Amino acid sequence: MRILILNGSPHTNGATAFMTEAFAKGAAEAGHEVVSINVAHMNIRGCMACEYCREKEKGVCCQKDDMLRVYPEILSADMIVFASPIYYFTLSAQLQAAIHRTYSIDIPKNVRKTALIMSSGSPFVYGPAIAQYYQSIVEYWGVENAGIFTSNDKQNMSEKKRDELYRFGKNLR
Numbered sequence: 227m228r229i230l231i232l233n234g235s236p237h238t239n240g241a242t243a244f245m246t247e248a249f250a251k252g253a254a255e256a257g258h259e260v261v262s263i264n265v266a267h268m269n270i271r272g273c274m275a276c277e278y279c280r281e282k283e284k285g286v287c288c289q290k291d292d293m294l295r296v297y298p299e300i301l302s303a304d305m306i307v308f309a310s311p312i313y314y315f316t317l318s319a320q321l322q323a324a325i326h327r328t329y330s331i332d333i334p335k336n337v338r339k340t341a342l343i344m345s346s347g348s349p350f351v352y353g354p355a356i357a358q359y360y361q362s363i364v365e366y367w368g369v370e371n372a373g374i375f376t377s378n379d380k381q382n383m384s385e386k387k388r389d390e391l392y393r394f395g396k397n398l399r
């Protein structure tokens with residue numbers, strides 16, 4: 227599979243990156259092609275709701291920012307892994323912006339599976355992010371949820387989490 231990781235954490239060496247790297251290592255060893263993009267370090271603006279992509283030029287966003295580099299990766303992916311720190315009980319604004327901007331391409335036709343990886347300071351803070359992931363991605367796109375992984379407080383950057391995410395990648399079919 228061609229797997230795209232969209233990481234919404236501004237921390238290059240943070241807890242979210244720690245988990246995505248372990249996952250990517252396992253997935254690559256299992257023979258998958260893995261591409262990782264940190265959307266938090268890109269210039270991706272929010273959707274303007276101008277409807278250009280629906281009414282003027284179908285599938286094309288009128289905003290010419292770094293999302294232009296992300297669209298081809300989304301469209302060629304078989305699986306997308308959404309990864310984010312929890313900010314105010316939900317996904318980071320940076321990852322939210324990238325998700326909202328898929329409005330122009332609507333449902334990516336090749337994507338069969340998705341997964342969600344989240345890091346937080348506290349436990350029991352994942353409800354809103356999981357609800358959004360299920361309703362806006364899994365159900366709306368009609369894809370299989372391959373897994374939801376969380377890590378908080380002392381679990382962050384732990385060998386246990388590294389191993390959990392590595393095994394998830396390694397066992398992906």
Ligand SMILES: Cc1cc2nc3c(=O)[nH]c(=O)nc-3n(C[C@H](O)[C@H](O)[C@H](O)COP(=O)(O)O)c2cc1C
Nearest residue numbers: 235237240241242311312313314315345346347348
């Ligand atoms: C703006 C902001 C909001 C946050 N909101 C929450 C929150 O609602 N609940 C929580 O448990 N942690 C919250 N955190 C803590 C982060 O989720 C936590 O530090 C996470 O491990 C960071 O991951 P990273 O190293 O990949 O960036 C917040 C952090 C920031 C900077």
